Amino acid sequence: MRMKRRDFLKNSAHTAIAAIVVRYVEPAQAHVLPRPGVVSSERHWWSDKQLYEGAVKVTGGKVYAMDFRSQDLPGWPVTERRAVILRANTHHRPLMALDVQGLRRQFGNIRIVTGDILNRWGCKGAEPFLMPDFYVRTGQSPEYFGQAMALLTFENADHYLLHKSKLSGLHDFVRFGPYESPVTRENYGTSQFVYYQGNGEEPEFSFMKNEQDGHDPAHSLDRVAKKNRVGQFVRKIEQDMNSSGWLRLKQSFTTQSVDPLFMETENGLAWYDSASGTLSLMLGTQSPHEDALAITQFFANTQTPPIRKIVVNCCYLGGGFGGKDSSDFPLHLAIAAIAEPDVSHRLVHTRFDQFQAGLKRHAAAVDLEIAVDRKGQFQALRSQVTLDGGGQNNYSFAIQSVAARNAAGAYRFGRSIVNAVALPSASIPAGSMRGFGTFQSCFALECLIDEAAQALHMDPIALRLKNCIQDDGYIHTGVKLATPVHAHQVLRAAQASRIWQTRHRTRAEKTKGDILYGTGFAAAFKTFGKNENGCLAGVELTENGHLKLYTPAVDMGNGAATTLALSLKSLLGRPADEVHIGVTGHFDALQLVSSEAKTETEQDMLAANPFWTPSIAISSAASTSAYHLRHVVLQAARVVLDHGLLPAAALYLNLNVQDLLSEPDAFTLRPDGLRYRDGRVITYEELAKLIYSRGLISGAMVHGYYRESWAQAEFVLTGRRHRADIDGLAIRHGQGPYSAIARETVRYSSLQSLQGDANRMSSYAVIVSVAVNRSTGEVKVVDAEGFVECGPVILKETVMGQMQGAFAMGIGQALMENLSQEDRNAGQGQWNLHLYRAPRAADCALNAAEFHIVSNDSGEPKGMSEVVFNPVPSAIANAIANATRKRFRALPIQPKDVMEALRT
């Protein structure tokens, strides 16, 4: 069974009890402009011509957690402390002393919480996500660079500002002992997937079909390898490879650790109200619910004041890319608040802090071998992916698994052996970052396929076309894709493109003097969503006819608020007027309970409770907005339509509601209301008036559960049966409160599907041209074309924006960014943008690069924000190889590497 963070917390010996409420923070305009969500005299003051929250962003209003102070927040104590974290700039050297008295002499009246104090309180980090000792205790050694040692709190902002310039000298008050050899730690997780197609249509052996033990993060490699049946097929594969005469290519690849470099560093506010036991937080986080769970766990059964309720006020994020998904930052805020109740606390990472302690992308080593027959058919793949998880597990246990599950992309390899492991180290902890492990696998695979194409004298795209999974085939884990991956579409589009068709001629023309010119290709096929997705949404019609949308999605610039709001157009004729993101507390009315079922029988028993669901809500990650969250938005809208709007329309038209339900062509929903076939238009205001005066359904909130397919349930609403792809429903009549509706029946997919992976893939192909200066080794990206297939597009501009942004990020990963430097280490606390080179506009071929959406209006929208990043670095590496005739298998590819290669 794949473990999730919530499983660790539930299974822990400590039982945490706290109600968790996640609320939306409405941005505040700096000027008198219509605020998002406020009714203006013009119905549609925002349209799909801009981002929902765009106006407040361009006017410098308060949007991000960074903008808010306690004085801005109703009910919060105005007194606002300012906290700072003292972090270790070394590792495996025992902390001998922290000169608390010295710190107070230097900085005045500051409160200090040390690891010793946390230990006395009984606070423990929930393993394996966190280490038990969250702050280093006296006599202990930091396990990794940047591990926290103490939290210092200044009286207020003025006190902090007075001493700000002296904070760089904090380590003068810390004494470490001599270096100690680290104790060997267990790996964070391992995976193995063996696949043998054989001659039948179904695989002869696969993980999904044959090996349902799953992978336990605690498994050692020895135990995995010893499974007899797996071993039998491993030997069979090796035998086939040794005896076949296939072309075999085997190489080792490395990718570096990078920083997500979101522009808004982690920061927030917190306050613990001792009277009510409520801990309030204001954060920009991708995982508000998980953050609150981690806090309840940390303070459960401790000597600290009891936390009865946690309210997370969730802001729009100034970037995330996975780096704000289950970060430990909120825990520091909670510590500050619990240490001194009844005042507000603010904590802000400087960029130095963010480099030193923020979650990173895993550095990786991938040993990859592929076997191809002389006709260009892929025959076998063997991959070992080793990820450096750094000092904390965080999501490493899952990331190594996803890296393994996507190691063969959407290519047919009749035989594959994929092993993955995430290892601890003294590096800064790595976590969920755009790609979630798939980028590392993709880099190796797409570079080696390019080498195979060269060896076979084949067009690299033609080779891929020959080997892509058609439609809904099996991938190497044995998961059958639920929908076509359309790999052929993006590959053919790339093959026909301007840049690919003219690449030989362009190379000949532009290779002159010191310039070597080359063009390279790479593709990526990535699953989106998780193997299990619990999703929430709420839709309401207000009394004045406006549409309100509630969603737990957070918006980190990916346009989640805008695209989900626009989703309503397809059903209700117009987008939501008001969007509340980041909320979960609103959905308490669903009265959902969740627990883990270990067997099918147990699942059936638990499902007899009409309010039970296997999992309630997910964090904003894994590219879930476009498909999963949109699905539940439409489900909620359907309830309001069928049981609120249409009954109201029927009353107005003097019809029976069945007349409208049975003839959907008899009416259309438009931005202004419902138009009946006889030409009559009932405005949304008129419909709302009827709904509220007659007590019809004015709002619905739903829970959907996806596991290989959506759970389906039946409810009785307004005297009719309502069958839908949801498993939880609450409705309100007119102005009344929400009440949960007990489902009559429900059907969940088999638990076996939990062993699999997400079963939907999106596709992306990218071609990059580079100019390499042979006298300096500098590589400049000069042209590019990208092709994405992501199903029907809700908002073209957000899809294009993701491709453009991912392209820049990929250039940084390929050529510039690097935290893995031998002579200096970001964990020492001195890194900033003077040492870490990020791509600028001039690096991104703005005059030439083009991005295309390969149209596919059938099916459902697909998550695509990760797949459009994955192949960019390999396309660049392949382009450099085309230019220089040298292969580069380690990232980043820097001038010194190019010069060295050209010399050999």
Added chain:
Amino acid sequence: MKQVTISLTVNGKPVSRLAPADISLADFLHEKLNLTGTKVSCGMGICKACTIAVRQQDQNRLLRMQACITPAAAVEGQQVLTVEGLSVRGTLTTAQKALLENFSFQCGYCTPGFLMGITLLIDALLDKPVPRHMLDQAIDEHLGQHICRCTGYANYRKAVLKILDETPGILT
């Protein structure tokens, strides 16, 4: 560190606050005036998110400053323009509208910096117009060092070209 009174004009309003003598302009705007539109990201003046404009006394031209590394005391008595001061009585400027309509930003954290950079670019071009073939260079000089992590810059560039196209007097 002693506290001093720092007086300047921000978005047309005179302000005077007691603050640490070495307080940065960014911290002064945020903590003393509750004007949080100017964003701090790197804190070293590299990313340009904290770009503001200063009109020195007796000068017509706007001067670029990075608020995170400029002491507030260094602009004592001067006129400071921040993103909050761009729109007049709630009406968006051409630049603000262009960034909105072109989906130029995603998370938007770098956007105030870009808007101030565009303001400075236009101010510079109005002072010294350039031939059309030098426009790219001018854009690069004023905006080329701004960091955006989300967008890849393409729609920022598209919007800037549109803004400049609609601004008379910037080309020779």
